[in-house]
Amino acid sequence: MTGMRRRAFVGGAALAASGLAQQTRPNILWITCEDTGPQLGCYGDTFAVTPNLDALAARSLRYLYCWSNAPVCAPARTTIISGLYPPSTGAEHMRSELPLPASFRMFPGYLREAGYYCTNNSKEDYNLTKPPGTWDESSNQAHWRNRKPGQPFFAVFNFTQSHESQIRRRPHKLAGDPSKVRVRAYHPDTPEVRHDWTQYYDNIRTVDGLAAKVLDELRRDGLDQDTIVFFFGDHGSGMPRSKRWPFNSGLHVPLLIHIPDKFRRLAAPEYRPGGVSERLVSFVDLAPTVLSLAGIKPPEHFQGFAFHGPHTAPEQPYIYGFRGRMDERIDMVRSVRDKRYVYLRHYMPHRIYGQHVAYMFETPTTQVWHRLYHEGKLNAAQRKFWETKPSEELFDLQSDPDETVNLASSPEHRATLERMRKAQRALAARIRDVGFLPEGEIHSRSKGSTPYEYGHSAAYPYARIAAAAEAAADPGTSVASLSKGLKDPDSAVRYWSAQGLLAKKEAGVNAALRAALADSSPYVRAIAAEALGRYGGSQDVEKALDVLLELAPADRHGVHVSILALNALDALDGKAASRKELIGKLPREAPPGTPQRMTSYIPRLIEKTLKDLGS
Numbered sequence: 001m002t003g004m005r006r007r008a009f010v011g012g013a014a015l016a017a018s019g020l021a022q023q024t025r026p027n028i029l030w031i032t033c034e035d036t037g038p039q040l041g042c043y044g045d046t047f048a049v050t051p052n053l054d055a056l057a058a059r060s061l062r063y064l065y066c067w068s069n070a071p072v073c074a075p076a077r078t079t080i081i082s083g084l085y086p087p088s089t090g091a092e093h094m095r096s097e098l099p100l101p102a103s104f105r106m107f108p109g110y111l112r113e114a115g116y117y118c119t120n121n122s123k124e125d126y127n128l129t130k131p132p133g134t135w136d137e138s139s140n141q142a143h144w145r146n147r148k149p150g151q152p153f154f155a156v157f158n159f160t161q162s163h164e165s166q167i168r169r170r171p172h173k174l175a176g177d178p179s180k181v182r183v184r185a186y187h188p189d190t191p192e193v194r195h196d197w198t199q200y201y202d203n204i205r206t207v208d209g210l211a212a213k214v215l216d217e218l219r220r221d222g223l224d225q226d227t228i229v230f231f232f233g234d235h236g237s238g239m240p241r242s243k244r245w246p247f248n249s250g251l252h253v254p255l256l257i258h259i260p261d262k263f264r265r266l267a268a269p270e271y272r273p274g275g276v277s278e279r280l281v282s283f284v285d286l287a288p289t290v291l292s293l294a295g296i297k298p299p300e301h302f303q304g305f306a307f308h309g310p311h312t313a314p315e316q317p318y319i320y321g322f323r324g325r326m327d328e329r330i331d332m333v334r335s336v337r338d339k340r341y342v343y344l345r346h347y348m349p350h351r352i353y354g355q356h357v358a359y360m361f362e363t364p365t366t367q368v369w370h371r372l373y374h375e376g377k378l379n380a381a382q383r384k385f386w387e388t389k390p391s392e393e394l395f396d397l398q399s400d401p402d403e404t405v406n407l408a409s410s411p412e413h414r415a416t417l418e419r420m421r422k423a424q425r426a427l428a429a430r431i432r433d434v435g436f437l438p439e440g441e442i443h444s445r446s447k448g449s450t451p452y453e454y455g456h457s458a459a460y461p462y463a464r465i466a467a468a469a470e471a472a473a474d475p476g477t478s479v480a481s482l483s484k485g486l487k488d489p490d491s492a493v494r495y496w497s498a499q500g501l502l503a504k505k506e507a508g509v510n511a512a513l514r515a516a517l518a519d520s521s522p523y524v525r526a527i528a529a530e531a532l533g534r535y536g537g538s539q540d541v542e543k544a545l546d547v548l549l550e551l552a553p554a555d556r557h558g559v560h561v562s563i564l565a566l567n568a569l570d571a572l573d574g575k576a577a578s579r580k581e582l583i584g585k586l587p588r589e590a591p592p593g594t595p596q597r598m599t600s601y602i603p604r605l606i607e608k609t610l611k612d613l614g615s
Contacts, residue, residue: 036233071250083287090451091127092324117147164238246321343420440560472500530568
């Protein structure tokens with residue numbers, strides 16, 4: 001018996017033991033689309049034109065509270081495929097690439113072992129290295145029709161027509177009326193913004209038609225009564241301040257699940273066609289749910305909870321989001337929601353929300369919004385995106401669906417704030433969040449192993465590093481305490497102490513920060529140099545520029561140090577003008593071993609800095 005046949009036999013035996021005979025296993029179809037929040041007619045959006053998805057919703061269970069965990073494609077899809085929160089695997093940062101432990105599989109691998117034919121048509125975009133045997137086929141030709149006769153299938157069809165890039169595609173003749181679209185409270189009401197929002201809805205209308213074609217193929221193949229159907233978007237809308245931001249606007253997605261009568265026994269108790277579920281679910285729950293529907297017990301290491309099938313778990317009180325590096329810009333945010341409130345913890349509050357991500361700035365809304373900010377023509381809710389962040393935010397989605405009124409300092413919401421803060425910290429501790437490390441240290445500390453295994457080992461001083469990050473983000477932490485942290489034996493504690501002093505602006509400039517320019521960690525040196533370059537005296541600026549220009553070449557220190565140093569140089573603005581020629585000579589090529597998808601970040605940063613300096 002070959003290895004593959006033996007694994008299929010073992011998988012089939014496991015299914016039989018679970019009470020699901022092979023011939024009664026459901027097919028599972030996922031129809032997914034890019035950058036789409038719950039802007040569908042079935043979710044009550046009167047501007048949306050989505051008749052086919054509305055018809056699917058009429059025979060499905062519609063989820064009111066589904067989060068994508070990450071507000072951008074790669075980490076969101078990484079969450080789905082792994083069943084793990086990317087901050088626990090080191091894969092939270094956009095277009096990074098890290099290994100899973102050798103004993104872990106991406107979830108289609110478990111389905112294949114159980115005899116399923118698994119196809120993906122066609123986007124992957126994972127931040128984790130794909131283990132062999134994940135898919136039977138992953139391409140734009142992948143289809144359930146290529147399976148063996150009678151073989152159950154799991155098939156994904158993903159539509160890119162609603163992606164952020166399609167919002168700004170021109171020329172485009174609008175199908176919707178831009179005078180009737182709702183402009184969100186955080187956006188300025190301009191023709192450009194109305195056009196982009198309307199084009200976003202037009203793109204969803206296109207996806208609605210494409211979804212109908214897949215469902216029609218299923219019916220024509222006589223498989224609709226044998227197939228459980230999911231529809232969802234991969235994160236919130238592609239509009240700026242939705243995409244890339246772990247607010248509800250960036251994480252809330254539609255989720256429709258249709259379970260035919262034949263497999264109704266697998267449905268959760270609240271299931272009914274055309275019904276609504278108020279259960280809190282998120283992308284980390286999708287892998288265990290699909291395995292459960294197939295009769296497979298989810299692996300113990302999965303961090304989500306099945307919400308259908310024989311392995312359905314109790315509902316959880318919260319769902320969680322995160323933000324790491326977004327393309328070339330560094331940040332760290334964690335968020336939590338229940339059925340009413342959203343809480344955000346900003347670990348780098350000194351960074352503005354709207355850091356200059358080159359890809360985001362291609363959207364007309366971003367450009368006009370940024371220009372109007374500098375012209376002083378925005379109200380308080382609209383200005384916020386271009387300014388620094390508070391350490392904590394709390395929003396009431398009932399009274400403030402656009403999340404513009406921060407209740408974190410409200411005495412009457414104190415208990416809610418503390419409850420959700422506690423939930424956020426508890427999850428980070430449970431999953432052993434390695435996102436508290438500088439990105440390069442995620443790689444270096446786990447060398448010879450994996451970030452997940454390092455993070456779950458005694459070698460990772462999680463509690464001390466997380467405490468240092470909390471202190472750095474807390475405006476009440478004293479300069480003396482942060483300066484003391486610069487002497488800690490752990491480089492990540494020193495890194496966060498330097499971040500805290502950077503956030504103090506001029507008040508953080510002191511002898512300990514100057515000494516940190518010679519720290520053994522390049523990450524500490526880069527942050528110390530940024531603080532001294534931005535807020536120190538003329539001698540501090542010159543020394544800071546020396547350090548940053550020494551750290552910036554990626555061929556010397558690697559891509560992660562280079563990105564950090566180049567971000568710091570960009571933050572110095574005109575203070576770097578004397579080194580413009582040297583900045584222009586920095587190598588733009590990423591060193592060997594850099595993931596191909598990360599190679600554009602260094603030239604983007606150099607070009608942006610030179611542009612600001614007048615080159």
